[in-house]
Amino acid sequence: MIKAVTGTKDILPTDIPRWKYLEQTVEKIFRNFNYKEIRTPIFEETSLFARGIGEETDIVGKEMYTFKDRSDTSLTLKPEMTAAVVRAYNEHSLGAQQSLVKLFYTSPMFRQERPQAGRFRQFHQFGAEAIGSKSPLLDAEMVQMAYEILVSLGLKNLTVKINSLGTPETRDKYKQLLKNFLIDKKDKLSEDSRRRFETNILRIFDSKVESDQKIIKDAPKLVDHLDEESKTDFEVVKEQLEKSKIPFQIDPALVRGLDYYTKLTFEIDSGSVGAQTALCGGGRYDLLIETLGGKSTPATGFAAGIERILLACENEKCFTVPEPTIDIYLIRIDSELESVVSELAGKIRKENLTVDYDYLQRSVKAQMREANKMNARYVLFIGGDEYKEGKMNLKNMSTGVEEKVSLIKFQELVEKLKFQ
Ligand code: AMP
Numbered sequence: 001m002i003k004a005v006t007g008t009k010d011i012l013p014t015d016i017p018r019w020k021y022l023e024q025t026v027e028k029i030f031r032n033f034n035y036k037e038i039r040t041p042i043f044e045e046t047s048l049f050a051r052g053i054g055e056e057t058d059i060v061g062k063e064m065y066t067f068k069d070r071s072d073t074s075l076t077l078k079p080e081m082t083a084a085v086v087r088a089y090n091e092h093s094l095g096a097q098q099s100l101v102k103l104f105y106t107s108p109m110f111r112q113e114r115p116q117a118g119r120f121r122q123f124h125q126f127g128a129e130a131i132g133s134k135s136p137l138l139d140a141e142m143v144q145m146a147y148e149i150l151v152s153l154g155l156k157n158l159t160v161k162i163n164s165l166g167t168p169e170t171r172d173k174y175k176q177l178l179k180n181f182l183i184d185k186k187d188k189l190s191e192d193s194r195r196r197f198e199t200n201i202l203r204i205f206d207s208k209v210e211s212d213q214k215i216i217k218d219a220p221k222l223v224d225h226l227d228e229e230s231k232t233d234f235e236v237v238k239e240q241l242e243k244s245k246i247p248f249q250i251d252p253a254l255v256r257g258l259d260y261y262t263k264l265t266f267e268i269d270s271g272s273v274g275a276q277t278a279l280c281g282g283g284r285y286d287l288l289i290e291t292l293g294g295k296s297t298p299a300t301g302f303a304a305g306i307e308r309i310l311l312a313c314e315n316e317k318c319f320t321v322p323e324p325t326i327d328i329y330l331i332r333i334d335s336e337l338e339s340v341v342s343e344l345a346g347k348i349r350k351e352n353l354t355v356d357y358d359y360l361q362r363s364v365k366a367q368m369r370e371a372n373k374m375n376a377r378y379v380l381f382i383g384g385d386e387y388k389e390g391k392m393n394l395k396n397m398s399t400g401v402e403e404k405v406s407l408i409k410f411q412e413l414v415e416k417l418k419f420q
Contacts, residue, residue, distance in 0.1 A: 007113070007121025009307075017321035018310055022153060023106060026126045029149050030104040033141065035128050038103045040084040046074040052083025052292055054258040056200050063111040077110035082285065082301055083292065085129045090294035100132040106306075118276035118308045127282070127303035131289065134298035136233035139264040139284055140240035142302045146268055146280050147246050153309065154318030157271040158279075161251035162237065164223055166230040168259050168287070174222045175201050181219050188215060205253040221252035230263050237264055260287030264300065272315040273308055280304030327417050329371035330357040333364055333383025341382055351414045371397070378417060380405075 004010060011019060027037075046066050053060050065077040078084050085103055088094070094101045106126040113119055128145060130138045143160060150158055165171060178201055182189070186197055190209040197204065204216055226234065241248050254265050265283035273279070282302025289297040313319060328348065332341045341357050348355045356374060358367045364381075371379045381393040391404045394416065405413045 005121070007115035007119075009120060009122070017324065018313070018319075019306070021319065021321050022306060022310060022313075023126075025152050026106065026149055027104075029145060029152065030128060033102070033128075033145055035102045035104040035130075035145075038085060038088060038105050039107070040078070040081070040088050040105075042108070043075045043077050044084055044087065046076040048083050048087055048292070049076050049079060052086065052288065053080065056203075056258065059111060063113055065110045065112060078107070079109055079111045081105055081107055081109070081125060081127055081303060082129060082288070085301075086131070086289055086292050086294070086299070089131055090289065090292060095132055095295070095297060098132075100130065102128070102130045104128040116276070117274050118305075118311055120307060124306040125303045126306060127280075127301060129299060129301035131299040132297055134233075134286065136236040136264070137240060139233070139300050140237045140244070142264075142282050142300055143237070143241060143248070143266050143268075144244050144246060146266075146282070146302050146304060147244075149304070150268060150270075150279060150309065153313055155270065155272075155279075155309070155312055155316060157312070157316060159269045159271070160241070160246060160248040160266065161254055161269065162241075162248050162264065162266045163251050163254035164226055164230050164234040164263050165255065165261055165265055165283075166222060166226045167262055170225065170227045170230060171202070171222065171259075174220070174225050177220050177225065178202070178204075182215070185215050202255045205255045216253070222255070223250060223252050233263055256283065260285055260291050262286040266302070268304075270308075270312040272312045276308060278305075279309050279312060323375050325354075325375040325377060326356055327353040327376070328355050328378040328380055329367070329374060329376035330355065331364060331367045331371065331379050331381050332358060333381055333387070335361065337383050337387070344380075344382070347410065348414070348417070351418075353414070353417055380413075 049064060050060055055061065059079050064079055067075060069075055085105065089101060104127065106124065108122055108124050110122050112121055115121060128142065130141070143162065147158070147160060166174070182197060186194060188211065189197065189204070190207060190212050193204045193207050193209070193212045204212065207213065207216070254267055256265055261283060263284040263286070267281040268279050269277040270279050271277070280302055284298070284300040286298040289295070289299060330341050330345055332338060345355045345357055358370060362370070368379070376397055378397060379395045386393055386404065390407045392407060393402050394405050394413070395402045405416070
């Protein structure tokens with residue numbers, strides 16, 4: 001038997017109601033903040049992600065699904081959405097029509113990571129990007145939207161972490177400070193961190209190695225060395241979050257080791273999902289639009305992982321979705337009435353009601369079992385003596401009450417199904 005590829009998952013009919021509930025909650029909140037939906041292709045030219053995420057990152061370095069198509073173009077299945085959205089923003093000059101463009105998306109993503117609970121190779125993200133303003137109010141809005149979505153889903157065990165990376169100039173100065181601090185401790189760092197010391201020193205903060213963390217704990221903090229503008233903006237974000245009653249903590253280790261990330265970074269973690277705690281992450285990326293060939297334009301955004309959020313919801317028993325039901329199940333009493341049943345089903349479906357019936361020549365008892373399994377609100381018995389008299393028996397499955405409906409008064413049946 002051929003099975004699904006490692007790290008991918010089928011979303012089965014029984015999973016769908018929870019996905020739909022999440023997607024509807026997400027969309028409602030994005031629309032409340034006046035974000036418009038965007039959809040971009042599943043694959044892009046590899047260079048977009050190489051430049052848009054950065055050669056230095058794990059994603060580009062070792063996780064992308066990259067392949068050559070038949071004309072030898074290198075393509076990559078999208079591992080994240082920001083670069084793709086910015087590509088679309090630049091390509092269609094979206095900024096020319098509107099100075100601030102607020103977009104949201106839901107999409108599958110692909111990364112060849114080691115699969116584990118909450119980590120897949122095809123997973124889904126929703127997220128938002130606001131392109132065209134450097135206002136820290138928008139940064140706060142990102143945290144607020146993400147938090148509101150998670151809280152609306154019923155999640156409680158959440159930690160909001162924020163940090164500021166300042167401007168690239170501030171960061172360069174800070175990198176030197178960090179270098180000075182680490183230089184005589186370098187030999188004690190892990191191999192990965194020793195490499196990062198040379199290539200991208202800020203990413204040493206990402207190290208999960210305990211001995212690295214002990215060393216880095218006492219390092220000078222970027223957030224204590226911010227330029228005036230970044231400091232003021234960070235204060236505005238904090239103030240806004242306080243006003244919105246969003247509890248947060250400052251995490252100086254929350255860095256994105258890429259030069260076009262600026263000022264705010266944030267992450268929301270859950271204590272209910274095991275090792276992979278991050279439900280969403282985001283921040284400001286004022287230099288990315290230019291890096292991808294557009295006009296210099298400030299922007300901010302975030303992305304959240306749907307599988308991980310659903311896992312947290314399941315573990316916290318956040319919400320229950322109603323059992324799927326159908327409006328009516330048609331039970332055929334006489335086998336020769338098969339085509340009558342099929343025709344009637346067609347007519348009822350046109351009235352925008354959910355109908356099903358038996359396609360397997362099963363007994364009346366088995367048809368009744370099927371109606372129960374489908375949670376039918378009504379069953380209609382077609383056949384027997386009643387049918388010869390031009391009538392059918394309609395049973396309300398929740399009350400058990402039966403009544404006769406006339407074969408020729410179709411509208412009466414429809415009214416009953418719709419309004420009872
Ligand atoms: P990132 O784009 O890496 O900042 O990730 C944003 C969010 O996407 C994370 O907080 C996770 O919830 C989710 N995510 C990232 N990678 C994976 C993955 N491999 N499997 C499942 N969810 C993921």
